[in-house]
Amino acid sequence: xxxxxxxxxxxxxxxxxxxxxxxxxxxxxxxxxxxxxxxxxxxxxxxxxxxxxxxxxxxxxxxxxxxxxxxxxxxxxxxxxxxxxxxxxxxxxxxxxxxxxxxxxxxxxxxxxxxxxxxxxxxxxxxxxxxxxxxxxxxxxxxxxxxxxxxxxxxxxxxxxxxxxxxxxxxxxxxxxxxxxxxxxxxxxxxxxxxxxxxxxxxxxxxxxxxxxxxxxxxxxxxxxxxxxxxxxxxxxxxxxxxxxxxxxxxxxxxxxxxxxxxxxxxxxxxxxxxxxxxxxxxxxxxxxxxxxxxxxxxxxxxxxxxxxxxxxxxxxxxxxxxxxxxxxxxxxxxxxxxxxxxxxxxxxxxxxxxxxxxxxxxxxxxxxxxxxxxxxxxxxxxxxxxxxxxxxxxxxxxxxxxxxxxxxxxxxxxxxxxxxxxxxxxxxxxxxxxxxxxx
Ligand SMILES: [Fe+2]
Numbered sequence: 431x432x433x434x435x436x437x438x439x440x441x442x443x444x445x446x447x448x449x450x451x452x453x454x455x456x457x458x459x460x461x462x463x464x465x466x467x468x469x470x471x472x473x474x475x476x477x478x479x480x481x482x483x484x485x486x487x488x489x490x491x492x493x494x495x496x497x498x499x500x501x502x503x504x505x506x507x508x509x510x511x512x513x514x515x516x517x518x519x520x521x522x523x524x525x526x527x528x529x530x531x532x533x534x535x536x537x538x539x540x541x542x543x544x545x546x547x548x549x550x551x552x553x554x555x556x557x558x559x560x561x562x563x564x565x566x567x568x569x570x571x572x573x574x575x576x577x578x579x580x581x582x583x584x585x586x587x588x589x590x591x592x593x594x595x596x597x598x599x600x601x602x603x604x605x606x607x608x609x610x611x612x613x614x615x616x617x618x619x620x621x622x623x624x625x626x627x628x629x630x631x632x633x634x635x636x637x638x639x640x641x642x643x644x645x646x647x648x649x650x651x652x653x654x655x656x657x658x659x660x661x662x663x664x665x666x667x668x669x670x671x672x673x674x675x676x677x678x679x680x681x682x683x684x685x686x687x688x689x690x691x692x693x694x695x696x697x698x699x700x701x702x703x704x705x706x707x708x709x710x711x712x713x714x715x716x717x718x719x720x721x722x723x724x725x726x727x728x729x730x731x732x733x734x735x736x737x738x739x740x741x742x743x744x745x746x747x748x749x750x751x752x753x754x755x756x757x758x759x760x761x762x763x764x765x766x767x768x769x770x771x772x773x774x775x776x777x778x779x780x781x782x783x784x785x786x787x788x789x790x791x792x793x794x795x796x797x798x799x800x801x802x803x804x805x806x807x808x809x810x811x812x813x814x815x816x817x818x819x820x821x822x823x824x825x826x827x828x829x830x831x832x833x834x835x836x837x838x839x840x841x842x843x844x845x846x847x848x849x850x851x852x853x854x855x856x857x858x859x860x861x862x863x864x865x866x867x868x869x870x
Contacts, residue, residue, distance in 0.1 A: 599774025669714025792856030
């Protein structure tokens, strides 16, 4: 078991570093140090921050070593410096940042080999801290992928197209009935689950219907064509105020030209693909679309029940398809493709009730605020989750094409401000079941 976790930690750390290299070696030093959007850090900040967090948690806290470069800790403290101010910090130059991160990594691999993974406390048992740092790097890799999407200029990244949906996609029902009753939400057993996913607890969810696939660009275009952005009936008041103030009338990166909707995606302009899940919408846009469609966003508990609950056994799975880790037939994850796959694909990844693409493709906004589960305990530090709890942030679930499997599972919770749209966010809708429906 421990040797298996040691190997998993090594694989996860190595995979993260390969991806970090892909994202930072495809542009020159000038682009690495530039700020492509005030919403984002310069890529070179992320690079050294990844190394610095790894040094602080693994080499210093787990390994008990002295700081390699104590003078840089403050520069790479995400809480001390908001993203917009990071270009003015005394950042390590690209070559120095790379050298620092790889020096830390070399020492971490030695430490991983020598650290007993049980009986040493919650930080080292099951290689938790190593898994946490691999997730941290992958989360920054997704952040850097967003920076690439925001950057002007020709494409720097490339990837093969995602698989097309199978012939059965056209026959899928629009939505699926999820029966009412209790299910197990969260986890107490997943070794690398973060504090906000814990502990497992029972949650009773009345019967509801949820879309079989995420909402597509084609469906979203009908909302636009129907004047959805100009009708305050569909919008939360703050959301309507925000789209008026910023003159928003379509998802981010879309524009209308010559009677056609186009979008810019990683440096390429292309027609909006009608069958692909809509991407780069805020929570307000998702919420307004759902109301226009006579539906609503699913709550976080509904989303997790649809993704994990197996009505046959009554237990919650790790993933919609079962307990096995994701492979390329299950879900569009890990930046293997630079876009969501068409709606209705990934048949092998469907839930027991037939819901598709819950994992991968697009982060899905839920109706819920980011709140602690009953019995929550901050670990290993309050700034991971606890300081974000409250009504300011909405929960997103399921991961996107830009999330690595190490940072994606049925219990994984992401959160962001309801105005955010540069993230890889989409959604699906739900509604209460009719009273007579819940008889299965
Ligand atoms: Fe970070």
